Amino acid sequence: MSSNTRTNRENDSAVAAADEIGGGHEPNSPQGRLKQVLMRQDVILLGVLIAMVAFFTSMNPLFLSTNSLANVLQDWAPVMLLAIGQTYVIITAGIDLSVGSTLGLAGVSGALIIRQLHESAVDPTVAIMLGLLTALVVGATVGLINGLLITRVKLAPFIATLATMGAGAGAILVLTKGVQIAGGPREVVTLGTTRVLGVLTIPLLIVIVILVIAWLVLEQTRFGRWNYAIGSNSFAARAAGINVDLHLIKVYMLSGLMAGFAGMFLYLRLGSGSPTSGSGYELTAIAAVVIGGTSLFGGSGKMSGTVLGAFITTSVLSGLILIGVGPYWQQVVVGVLIAIAVGMQQVGAGKLKRGATSA
Amino acid sequence: MVRMRTMVASAAAVGALALTAGCSAENATETTPSPGGDETPQQLTIGFVPGIASDPFFLAMQQGAEEHAAELGIELIWQGAPDEYSPQSQIPFVQSMITQQVDGLIVVPTDPDALQPSVDEAIAAGIPVATVDTTVTDQSGLVSHITGDNVDGGHLAGVTLAEQIGGSGQVFLMSGSPTATTNTLRQQGFEEALADYPDIELVGIEFANSQPATATSAVTATLIQYPDLAGIFAIDGTSGTGTAAALRNAGVAGDVAFIGYDAYENQVADLQEGVFSALIAQKPGEMAALALDFIVAAINGDTGTIEPNVVMENVVMTNENFAETSVFQYPN
């Protein structure tokens, strides 16, 4: 709090501002306003993404081909789903490390149900619906466990979700015995791969709808606002009458639910439930959220940033393959990107603070 | 007299391994009494501890072991950690075998150093020990070590792929891990095989790192980059699943020659559907059977028939030869 170092004289001279809260800091010139817009995190990210796409396309025009974009979207979707949940969680100053193993657990659970139903000659559409429901229930249950561990047992989110991550990975082994779960109806493959509007598939459309809803809820509803409040100052939120524990349970259940969707998405893309699917995805999701400008300390962040962060982290890999950069370099590139994005976020935040105190 | 010779031979077999001269000519086919045995001839009891009991590779191994044990007329105790491939879960089973005073022990060590003490303890207790698939760091006390040949497997894959695409064209390697020895040895064999075909170009290698979706994405991108790609070799089951999905999604399953590794049930099913054009299958059942033979020989003092190091070949499984090779699916 910089005001602690201010003298009384400075305080008095700022009295006018105190009586009129917030007056006088808006830039007046068009150049000033343009500069303000350009300094925004999501605008910077959009610029980075466009630069990346331009770079890859110039090296290999096939990057913008329909098949290539479709492939990128297929990579983006599960990470985006996890990142949606992670955005909510991180804004509350929490973290969810379990989403990768929950994805796998939900995926194989759905796969097992679908296989069982298919062998019992149940209608494929019904089987797939029930498989999806199973995956969602599994995801939400893990989320509920996380929420209870954090609010009732008072474990730190890092510890609680680390524990459920391990338990989930074990549960996957018990269910699958290390084997792929295939044996579903043909419709699984067609649903997962049939193109709609050129680059999309039906599961992708559903992901986009989920994204839009989650985005609107975060920015336009009371639930979203309480999310920011809790991350910003959970005591103040509680003192204002908000049931913080209940809200946190809902948020972790949301994160688990997203993992459930992501598990089914991968199942449809692969045509089978894989015991290793999802492992490591939690880190990619967190990277997408952090690159997108959300602070790990909670209280701030936008879904638009996460969307761009998710695109940047997932399109890098297929772009590098298309321009022939070897697999050993891919990790390095992603790491450098994260460092740059977080660095720019720090610079931007620093500028913001300096601007505000020059009263 | 027979009893005496057996007891002496058992004790000597372990020490004699390092200097195996193979001079004993006797072949004990009748059942021999156990070390602390009594008048009536008793079955030999052999313990077998796999890496993980539930993996189909080990289920196939169990199948082979049990069938051969029945042929030999010995009692096989098969016990291993049900769902976890780790030394912590495996060691208690090895210890239990030692406590039960089995006549012989076969182990698939989950870690070369962590299992060394237990293996040495068994040997010191007079139990002959053999290892299968993986082994311990100090093999001097072992009766034998039998493993599948990863270089040979990769080589077979390369040759099979080359023949399937007519000796020329672009091919791609979908690997799993850049560091796991099973993967690197298979890659080595594959590249050595391709060296004999100057008209075949290896356009790229990617690593799935146990994520099938990574393989799907990498193969899809490669197919975009190289629309005339003639063949792919997927180095393990996870890469295979991801590659199969990519081929299906791109609508080229069956048009692109596709070699996979390990005859898991889902991969065999895809082979029969025409997605894979061949699978490289290991022979876990035969490895186990051979290990049983050597252990029995060691117990009976037939050190001449024992080979201390066996590298077992692989089998190429295709739709054409499926009638003969389907037995190699894990498990059958």
Place this chain on the structure above:
Amino acid sequence: MPESIVYEAKDICKSYGSVTALEGASLSLRAGEIVGLVGDNGAGKSTLVKVLSGALRPDSGTLTMDGEQREWQSPRGALDAGVETLYQDSGLCPDLTVSGNVFLGREILRPGLLGKLGVLDKPALEREAREALDRAGIGFAGVRRTVNQFSGGQRQAVAIGRAVAWARKVVILDEPTNHLGARQANEVLRVMRKAKEQGLGVIFISHTLPHVLEVTDRVVVLRLGKVVADEPTANFTPDTLLKVITGLSQGATA
């Protein structure tokens, strides 16, 4: 002009493990009265504030509002009963805007179906926040800035404005003149007098004794978790008050 007792705490005890924060503390408040609550560091002031605001459950003791015994399960209960609290340092969410903070927990929703889904009525929030702060005597230029961009004094103004704007019966202000210069502090005192005129009961916690003596009707002194004095302000001088706080004397006229 003694009015009826609007809020009363009797024999409040609260311990944290082996540490006793409050031991039989009692305090009563009338409508239209400003009561000063003073004490040294560690006397238990903040604990008593949190018990009164519903943020803490006491180990024993009773709370009574308008003659009716109450028990707060959470801050929500006290808020619904008309008790607003300004906490020391920690009442605002720095990442929320002014209107976001003023309406925290009580957001205005859109009418109809959208409202049932929890959709915020953002224009209404901006408008009402400005009006509420105006009523409390604090000017507000509607800017959508987050509170962490303001100085400490500006933040304090928002927090005080919120408490006074929402209060229906009681407003508790814990160290409201922190971070403020002389002129701004006087503004706060003016706001408190305005609240008193509106018939609210005000509890004013401060360690700036001149302020306490200037604006309160009565002073309650806490020392080591107990109330050691509860007398009309007129009975005290700065000197005697300080002595009671530090334990050098027992009462204003001792």
